[in-house]
Structure formats: C-alpha cells, structure tokens
Amino acid sequence: MRVYVGLMLLVAQTTLTSAPGDQYFGKLKMSALRVRYETMQLRKRYETHELLPEQTEHLLTLTDDAYQDWARRYPHDPWLPSTGFNLAQLYEELPGTQARDRAVALFVFVKSHFRTSSYARLSRDQLHRGVATKPYPSWASEKQAATPAPAASTAPTRAASALPSATPQPSPTPT
Numbered sequence: 001m002r003v004y005v006g007l008m009l010l011v012a013q014t015t016l017t018s019a020p021g022d023q024y025f026g027k028l029k030m031s032a033l034r035v036r037y038e039t040m041q042l043r044k045r046y047e048t049h050e051l052l053p054e055q056t057e058h059l060l061t062l063t064d065d066a067y068q069d070w071a072r073r074y075p076h077d078p079w080l081p082s083t084g085f086n087l088a089q090l091y092e093e094l095p096g097t098q099a100r101d102r103a104v105a106l107f108v109f110v111k112s113h114f115r116t117s118s119y120a121r122l123s124r125d126q127l128h129r130g131v132a133t134k135p136y137p138s139w140a141s142e143k144q145a146a147t148p149a150p151a152a153s154t155a156p157t158r159a160a161s162a163l164p165s166a167t168p169q170p171s172p173t174p175t
Contacts, residue, residue, distance in 0.1 A: 026066030
C-alpha cells in the first residue's frame with residue numbers, strides 16, 4: 001500500500017509540473033511535443049543539407065521562442081533539460097556569433113535551472129570545453145550560388161528583333 005501511495009504522489013507531482021499536451025507556447029503556438037519534434041527535424045534537415053544555415057537558424061529561433069515560453073510557464077517540466085540541451089547543440093552547429101551566443105545561453109540555462117539532471121552535467125562539460133563560432137559551411141555557399149535568383153519581372157517580355165515577325169501586324173490607321 002505504501003508503494004502505491006508513493007507512486008501516486010510521484011504521478012501527481014509529475015502531472016502538476018508537466019505541460020499538458022494541449023498547451024501551446026510561443027509565437028507559433030507549439031506544444032511541448034512539437035518543440036521536441038521540430039528540434040529533431042531541424043537537425044536532420046540541416047545535416048542533410050535540406051536547409052541552409054540561415055533558414056535553420058530562423059526556424060530554430062521560432063522553436064526556441066516556444067521553448068522559452070514553455071520553460072517560463074512550466075519550469076519543473078521533466079522534458080525541459082533534454083529539450084534545452086538539444087536546442088543548444090543545434091545552435092552550436094550553426095555558423096555565426098548569434099548562433100554561438102544562443103547555444104551558450106541555453107547551455108547556461110540548462111546548467112543553472114536543472115542542476116540535478118544529467119543534461120546539467122553535459123552542459124557544464126560543453127561550456128568547459130568551449131563553444132566555438134562556426135564558419136559558414138562550404139556546402140551552403142555552393143548550394144546558395146547554385147540557386148537561381150528570381151527574375152526581376154514575372155511578366156513575359158518579347159525580345160527586340162531586327163527581323164520582321166512572321167505574323168502580319170495591322171498597320172496603324174489614322175482616325
């Protein structure tokens with residue numbers, strides 16, 4: 001009986017501290033599950049070169065916004081440490097100082113808010129090793145150069161020609 005009561009208290013504590021599945025966060029109104037899923041998908045799409053670094057960073061910033069809202073409203077949710085750590089790792093892979101600074105901020109957040117979690121230890125280790133600013137990847141430069149620039153005008157234009165057109169044109173008549 002005592003084990004059952006202890007288990008019920010554990011379930012009650014988890015339920016009170018965890019974000020409900022139908023609770024939505026951030027500008028894009030993402031659920032906690034969606035934040036986790038998007039983080040994994042963004043990593044996959046970036047690593048397989050489906051997204052350029054700036055596209056990944058833009059989408060990751062929106063996902064991070066939902067994560068921050070989630071952490072503010074449910075600060076004891078047990079999924080927050082792993083999700084924050086995964087967000088930080090993806091930011092760390094992106095080029096530029098903004099991504100680097102965001103990675104450091106998330107590692108510090110996880111380390112300081114979830115001190116007893118294994119992700120706090122991993123975050124401390126990562127901060128101790130240092131988070132370097134990554135250069136812009138060569139594959140992204142090549143992909144960006146290969147992408148055709150949009151045309152200035154979408155209306156079809158007729159090229160000027162010195163030769164007369166094959167179809168006769170009506171001559172203007174004075175009225």
